[in-house]
Amino acid sequence: MSWLVQSRLVNDPFSDPGVYLDFSYGRRAILFDLGDVGGLSSRELLRVSHVFVSHTHVDHVAGFDRLFRLCLHRPSPLTLIGPPGFAVQVEHRIRSFTWNLLDENSVDFCIRAMDYDGSRLVKAAEFHAREAFARRDREPPAFPEGIAWMEDEFKVEAAALDHGIPSLAFALREVLQVNVWRGVLGEMGLPPGPWLNEAKRAVRLGLPDAHMVTVPTEGSIRLGELRDRALRVAPGQAVAYVTDAAPHAENRAKILRLAQKADQLFIEAVFLERDRPLALASHHLTAWDAGAIAREAGVRHVTPFHHSARYLSEPDVLREELFESFDAADRAAMTG
Ligand SMILES: [Zn+2]
Ligand SMILES: [Zn+2]
Numbered sequence: 001m002s003w004l005v006q007s008r009l010v011n012d013p014f015s016d017p018g019v020y021l022d023f024s025y026g027r028r029a030i031l032f033d034l035g036d037v038g039g040l041s042s043r044e045l046l047r048v049s050h051v052f053v054s055h056t057h058v059d060h061v062a063g064f065d066r067l068f069r070l071c072l073h074r075p076s077p078l079t080l081i082g083p084p085g086f087a088v089q090v091e092h093r094i095r096s097f098t099w100n101l102l103d104e105n106s107v108d109f110c111i112r113a114m115d116y117d118g119s120r121l122v123k124a125a126e127f128h129a130r131e132a133f134a135r136r137d138r139e140p141p142a143f144p145e146g147i148a149w150m151e152d153e154f155k156v157e158a159a160a161l162d163h164g165i166p167s168l169a170f171a172l173r174e175v176l177q178v179n180v181w182r183g184v185l186g187e188m189g190l191p192p193g194p195w196l197n198e199a200k201r202a203v204r205l206g207l208p209d210a211h212m213v214t215v216p217t218e219g220s221i222r223l224g225e226l227r228d229r230a231l232r233v234a235p236g237q238a239v240a241y242v243t244d245a246a247p248h249a250e251n252r253a254k255i256l257r258l259a260q261k262a263d264q265l266f267i268e269a270v271f272l273e274r275d276r277p278l279a280l281a282s283h284h285l286t287a288w289d290a291g292a293i294a295r296e297a298g299v300r301h302v303t304p305f306h307h308s309a310r311y312l313s314e315p316d317v318l319r320e321e322l323f324e325s326f327d328a329a330d331r332a333a334m335t336g
Contacts, residue, residue: 004153004174004204005030007239007264011039013305013319014312016059017243019266020044021172024197030156032170032241032266034080037063045070050149052156053082054243055167056089064093068111072129077110081148081158083166087113087125091135099132106130114140116148116168118160153204154236159254161245163283169245171258174236176204184230190215203227204236237263240299242290243306244268246283247276252293259297267294269304269318272311287318291325302326 003024010018016035022044023029029047031037033054037045045067054060061082071078080090090113108130115123121140127133143150148158154174160166178200185192199213202223209224227233240259245251245268259265269287271279279286285293287304294302304322311317 003177003237005172005237005239007172007266009266009303009305010037011035011305013269013307014309014315015039016062017054017268017306018060018063019239019241021239022047030172033060033243034063034067035059035061037066042070046074048078049076050079050081050156052148052158052168052170052241053080053086054169054241055083055163055165056086057244060244064090068094071111072109073107074109075107077112079112079114079149081114081116081121083160083168084115084117084122086115087123091125091127094127094133102129102132104130112138116158116160118158118166118168119145121148153201157258159258161242161251161254162248163244163246167244169240169242169255169258171238171240171262173238174204177234177236178203179232179234181230181232188230190218190221190226190230199223199226199231203231203233239264240266242267242285242293244283245285247279247285247289252289255293256297259293259299262297262299263301265294265297265299265302266305267302268306269322270306270308272317272321275310278308287321288325291322292328294322295326295328 005021005023007019007021010020018033018035021030027047028049031048031051034051106129108128111127113125114121124138124140126136126138146157147155149156154172157171159169161169180196195215202211207223209222211223212220213223213226214220240262242255267290268285269290270284271286273286273288276286290304304319307318
């Protein structure tokens, strides 16, 4: 498979929630949530261009300081998107440090913070190092309803779930998936190599057939010819991230819409079904809920996380309950 992004949990399922989405062709990454990022190297964090924060409970945002500090010397901006009130919270966090050593000769690192209200971006602020991170209000980008970010090759859909407070869930959907028929490439006398990433990107961007793709040492080839013979184009992958959601019907309906047919669903499994009163009291899903939602949404792979520390002595039980629930329909079909 040649996905645009490779996704993985930042930490083990008992530690802070978060997913790292690594772009396979470039020096770039996206984060869903920003808890403890100790599991990521500085190099990995420096590639992060966008962070989507579900809500600002400390286990979802405590990694801000490390990321921010690392980025201070990089010229490319960092965009953070969170629930209503988020931009002001980011400002307060920045204000809690002293910036007298910054001036017009500093690297002009820029951090952008935006509020997403469940259907659109409603607020945006920018903070520049050369202005000692004074706040500048901006007009937020106007994306279609339900979309928190959009570029040529992917979009990030978002829904506001109820967690006592709003908690955003996200789904990155790639526009197209482009794979290479290696055998055909060989028959055409074309070498493998990084140039193929540029060709794939050109297909995802919908560039015209006449667009010339440069092939090192071989010259160039028309994009149309390369695509028709050596590339296989399919719908792109979807990676959904769902956390901190009360177990009720309204949340369930929103999650099902967002995660529909996702290739990969990362979903919280905080308590066992036998401890449902705890799940209700703290507005979290049980492992059984999470598995059932994953099954009903028709996702291909599901990964549980955000396990409660009360199960540390039996670390597999949440995972087992989730998969029992996820596979329940298959077994019913087999036996029935
Ligand atoms: Zn929370
Ligand atoms: Zn949490």
